[in-house]
Amino acid sequence: MSWFSDFLTTISAKKPRPDGKPALSVRERVSALRNLPAFLRLIWETSPGLTLGNASLRLVRAALPLAMLYVGQLLLDAVVQLSRLPAAERTLTPVLGLLALEFGLAILSDGLGRAVALLDSLLGDLFANRSSVRLMEHAAELDLDQFEDSTFYDKLERARRQTLSRTVLMAQVLSQAQDVITMLFLAVGLAAFNPWLLLLLLVAVIPAFLGESHFNERSYSLVHGWTPERRELDYLRQTGASDETAKEVKIFGLSGFLIDRFRLLSDEFYQKNKRLVIRRAGWGAFFAAVGAAGYYAAYVYIITQAVGGRISIGQLTFLAGSFARMRGLLEGILSRFSTVAEGALYLQDFFDFFHLQPRIRRDDSRPVRPFPRPIQQGFTFDNVGFKYRNAEKWAVRNLSFTLQAGEKLALVGENGAGKTTLVKLLSRLYDPTEGRILLDGHDLRDYDPAELRQEIGVIFQDFVRFQLSAGQNLAVGRIEQKDDQPRIEQAAAQSLADSVVRKLPEGYNQIIGRRFAKGVDLSGGEWQKIALGRAYMRDAQLLILDEPTAALDARAEYEVFQRFKDLTQGKTAVLISHRFSTVRMADRILVIENGQFVEIGSHEELLARGGRYAELFQLQAAGYR
Numbered sequence: 001m002s003w004f005s006d007f008l009t010t011i012s013a014k015k016p017r018p019d020g021k022p023a024l025s026v027r028e029r030v031s032a033l034r035n036l037p038a039f040l041r042l043i044w045e046t047s048p049g050l051t052l053g054n055a056s057l058r059l060v061r062a063a064l065p066l067a068m069l070y071v072g073q074l075l076l077d078a079v080v081q082l083s084r085l086p087a088a089e090r091t092l093t094p095v096l097g098l099l100a101l102e103f104g105l106a107i108l109s110d111g112l113g114r115a116v117a118l119l120d121s122l123l124g125d126l127f128a129n130r131s132s133v134r135l136m137e138h139a140a141e142l143d144l145d146q147f148e149d150s151t152f153y154d155k156l157e158r159a160r161r162q163t164l165s166r167t168v169l170m171a172q173v174l175s176q177a178q179d180v181i182t183m184l185f186l187a188v189g190l191a192a193f194n195p196w197l198l199l200l201l202l203v204a205v206i207p208a209f210l211g212e213s214h215f216n217e218r219s220y221s222l223v224h225g226w227t228p229e230r231r232e233l234d235y236l237r238q239t240g241a242s243d244e245t246a247k248e249v250k251i252f253g254l255s256g257f258l259i260d261r262f263r264l265l266s267d268e269f270y271q272k273n274k275r276l277v278i279r280r281a282g283w284g285a286f287f288a289a290v291g292a293a294g295y296y297a298a299y300v301y302i303i304t305q306a307v308g309g310r311i312s313i314g315q316l317t318f319l320a321g322s323f324a325r326m327r328g329l330l331e332g333i334l335s336r337f338s339t340v341a342e343g344a345l346y347l348q349d350f351f352d353f354f355h356l357q358p359r360i361r362r363d364d365s366r367p368v369r370p371f372p373r374p375i376q377q378g379f380t381f382d383n384v385g386f387k388y389r390n391a392e393k394w395a396v397r398n399l400s401f402t403l404q405a406g407e408k409l410a411l412v413g414e415n416g417a418g419k420t421t422l423v424k425l426l427s428r429l430y431d432p433t434e435g436r437i438l439l440d441g442h443d444l445r446d447y448d449p450a451e452l453r454q455e456i457g458v459i460f461q462d463f464v465r466f467q468l469s470a471g472q473n474l475a476v477g478r479i480e481q482k483d484d485q486p487r488i489e490q491a492a493a494q495s496l497a498d499s500v501v502r503k504l505p506e507g508y509n510q511i512i513g514r515r516f517a518k519g520v521d522l523s524g525g526e527w528q529k530i531a532l533g534r535a536y537m538r539d540a541q542l543l544i545l546d547e548p549t550a551a552l553d554a555r556a557e558y559e560v561f562q563r564f565k566d567l568t569q570g571k572t573a574v575l576i577s578h579r580f581s582t583v584r585m586a587d588r589i590l591v592i593e594n595g596q597f598v599e600i601g602s603h604e605e606l607l608a609r610g611g612r613y614a615e616l617f618q619l620q621a622a623g624y625r
């Protein structure tokens with residue numbers, strides 16, 4: 001009885017789960033139910049009207065089984081009584097009345113059932129939509145570094161995946177309440193006849209419940225423990241067949257490699273799950289037999305009572321019917337209890353996700369400074385150091401320099417030197433691990449992050465290629481002005497994106513990217529011109545361009561920078577580039593190496609100094625000679 005010992009360990013001690021964590025005890029599962037009130041509150045908030053309607057209909061429906069069984073009893077007794085009368089005195093009228101009543105109840109029950117299903121489905125849809133919206137809203141508030149944490153991702157993934165199951169859970173919780181009420185009604189009738197029958201009922205049903213809840217726990221553990229692998233499976237599935245990867249998958253012949261890994265992982269999961277479902281089916285059949293034996297024992301007892309003349313034929317059918325119905329209900333309630341508890345465990349992931357709070361947000365406990373318009377002095381890095389989450393090494397350290405208001409500063413450094421990190425710190429996607437960044441003499445944390453971001457425009461080297469129209473792709477720079485066509489066109493002209501848009505069959509309304517049917521894809525440089533347009537669209541006080549011209553041809557790059565100085569007149573700008581033709585146009589150049597400050601100065605000054613910059617510059621110049 002390996003299952004039985006398994007089962008005993010689960011409820012007593014803690015057997016390790018497939019993910020290595022201790023198994024959940026019955027108590028933990030019961031305690032997961034504490035999530036239900038908050039869950040019900042969410043359902044209520046989704047639509048008080050639908051929830052109230054649903055609950056009222058279910059309440060009426062809960063009373064119907066008892067009423068129907070009772071009318072059935074009256075009907076049978078009336079028929080038996082009639083059959084005993086002399087033929088001449090027999091009249092069908094009372095029987096017909098009862099029949100009509102039973103018919104009415106049957107129709108009502110069916111109608112209510114359909115109405116409840118309808119309300120469940122409407123409420124479920126609304127609830128699923130609302131949950132998805134809340135998930136998206138909350139995810140948008142979280143910090144970038146939370147997204148870079150894999151346990152966070154697992155949580156998000158589980159919370160997301162459960163959107164549909166939560167609507168199922170909702171219907172189940174409501175059905176559970178309805179069935180419990182029905183059972184209470186029936187139990188009163190049965191207990192009035194013989195309370196021992198209730199006990200027999202419990203004995204017949206409880207083993208099935210315990211078995212069921214054990215297997216539910218194993219299956220939750222299996223699924224929970226497999227979250228990282230399931231993410232990998234999704235990733236493999238997508239990488240194996242998506243427009244973004246098809247090119248390299250084909251060229252490098254990667255499909256076999258991806259498919260093998262997918263097959264290996266999915267087979268492993270299949271085998272583990274198969275063992276579980278087979279054992280579950282076997283034990284399920286056994287417990288169903290125990291339940292049936294209990295039912296027949298009760299039936300025998302009721303029949304002997306009827307044969308002995310202690311109860312009428314009508315009562316016999318009422319009792320046998322009640323018992324059978326209660327057995328079904330109790331089994332349903334108990335097994336649903338496991339499913340509900342399992343759903344409540346998943347809810348824990350959902351609520352955990354909502355409990356995650358961003359660290360970079362407006363701190364209402366300290367006064368918020370109004371953002372300077374215009375910026376007077378600039379940004380000062382005061383001995384700034386930053387370490388990525390879980391990273392051993394400092395990405396940048398001991399950085400002290402000032403980015404003056406109105407200055408165009410270029411960042412130069414080899415791959416991995418920390419240039420992008422510096423930009424992310426400046427735009428408060430992260431906060432420094434040590435030191436501080438000042439804006440006009442005050443810590444960046446004293447300003448409202450939302451206001452700060454309003455005043456900063458960053459175009460990252462891995463900018464997003466939104467599968468939207470060309471106009472919208474430009475407008476993401478300042479999405480509030482997505483309908484201001486002249487402004488979009490002006491930004492496009494400034495970044496040279498207008499020449500790209502002109503070639504598109506539907507101009508600014510053309511969907512770009514290949515994901516959708518009418519999409520037209522652009523070349524790398526064309527995309528970059530669009531992304532650059534976002535910077536002009538943003539029209540912020542501080543403009544940051546991370547490798548803005550890497551994909552541009554020489555002429556386009558030259559033109560972009562010819563305009564750049566004029567277009568950013570009076571604004572502060574940071575440029576990251578590996579091309580010295582671009583870099584030299586900046587007022588000053590900051591050279592960093594391994595996250596550390598090396599030197600700062602104008603192109604001429606740094607060349608004259610003959611340091612690292614001069615060396616890198618000569619190296620690139622030599623390449624052109």
Ligand SMILES: Nc1ncnc2c1ncn2[C@@H]1O[C@H](COP(=O)(O)OP(=O)(O)OP(=O)(O)O)[C@@H](O)[C@H]1O
Binds near residue numbers: 148388391395419422
């Ligand atoms: N999200 C991250 N998590 C952990 N480490 C990171 C992360 N992003 C960057 N790093 C590390 O921080 C260091 C600095 O990276 P950064 O992206 O700032 O370099 P960069 O100068 O912009 O390089 P490139 O010229 O290649 O764009 C690198 O060692 C990099 O491996």
